[in-house]
Structures are given as C-alpha cells and as structure tokens.
Amino acid sequence: MxxxxxxxxxxxxxxxxxxxxxxxxxxxxxxxxxxxxxxxDASAIIVRPFGRMSLDQAIFRIDLLYTLNDSGIPIFNKPYAIERCVDKFRALCTLKMHGIPV
Structure with a gap:
C-alpha cells in the first residue's frame, strides 16, 4: 500500500x-x-487495524480520529466505522439483526 x-x-x-x-x-x-x-500537515490518514488495547485506549484513539476528521482531514476507515467494529459482539449482533449471517 x-x-x-x-x-x-x-x-x-x-x-x-x-x-x-x-x-x-x-x-x-x-x-x-x-x-x-x-x-x-496531514492531507489524509489511512487507518489500519488498531490491534489489542484497553477500552480507554480505543476510545482515545477513536476520539483522535474524530478530531482529525472534524478538522477536515479525510480519514480512510472512518472513525464511525472503526467505532462500530471495535465492539466485536455488538457488531456481530447488528449484522445478525439485519439478516446478515454471522
């Protein structure tokens, strides 16, 4: 990449x-x-996987991405999408509730 x-x-x-x-x-x-x-100085940011971390670390990292995005910097793998995917159980439940096999 x-x-x-x-x-x-x-x-x-x-x-x-x-x-x-x-x-x-x-x-x-x-x-x-x-x-x-x-x-x-950043014109765009591409976010790759977060990896393992505490809940506090995940929230802080997502908040950083929201702040950068809110300032006009394009973030690829949007903070909203990452936020939804960090909580694996909730993400799977949401998929299942919308008829997507999990």
Whole structure:
C-alpha cells in the first residue's frame, strides 16, 4: 500500500497510535507525530487495524480520529466505522439483526 501511494506521487509517513502526542493549548488542538503536526500537515490518514488495547485506549484513539476528521482531514476507515467494529459482539449482533449471517 505504501509503495502504491508513493508511486502515485504522495509522501507517506507511517506511524503507530503509540507515536501520537495530543494536547489542547491556547492555540487549539495539536495532534503530533514527532515534529509533524497532523492537524496542520496531514492531507489524509489511512487507518489500519488498531490491534489489542484497553477500552480507554480505543476510545482515545477513536476520539483522535474524530478530531482529525472534524478538522477536515479525510480519514480512510472512518472513525464511525472503526467505532462500530471495535465492539466485536455488538457488531456481530447488528449484522445478525439485519439478516446478515454471522
């Protein structure tokens, strides 16, 4: 995926959620990876699987994605979809209730 994106002429900066630093100050919300301010410098973010984490970690990561998306940055694998899929049992129940075999 990275190679395909680079071949299309885009700069790629892979990172993990553990690399993110988020804070709120007088200038607004900052979400950074190293020296890169994602709120200012990212043109899009592609989210791959979260992996195992606590509920608090999942909520915080989804909140970060909502914040980035609300600021106008396109998020691929939308926060809403990730939020629904993190709760596996609820996701399976929703599918079943809508007639989709699980």
């Amino acid at each position: 990275i190679r395909a994106i680079e071949d299309a002429g885009h700069k790629v900066m892979p990172f993990q959620f553990n690399d993110l630093i988020a804070f709120i100050d007088y200038d607004g919300v900052k979400i950074k990876v190293g020296d890169v301010d994602l709120m200012r």
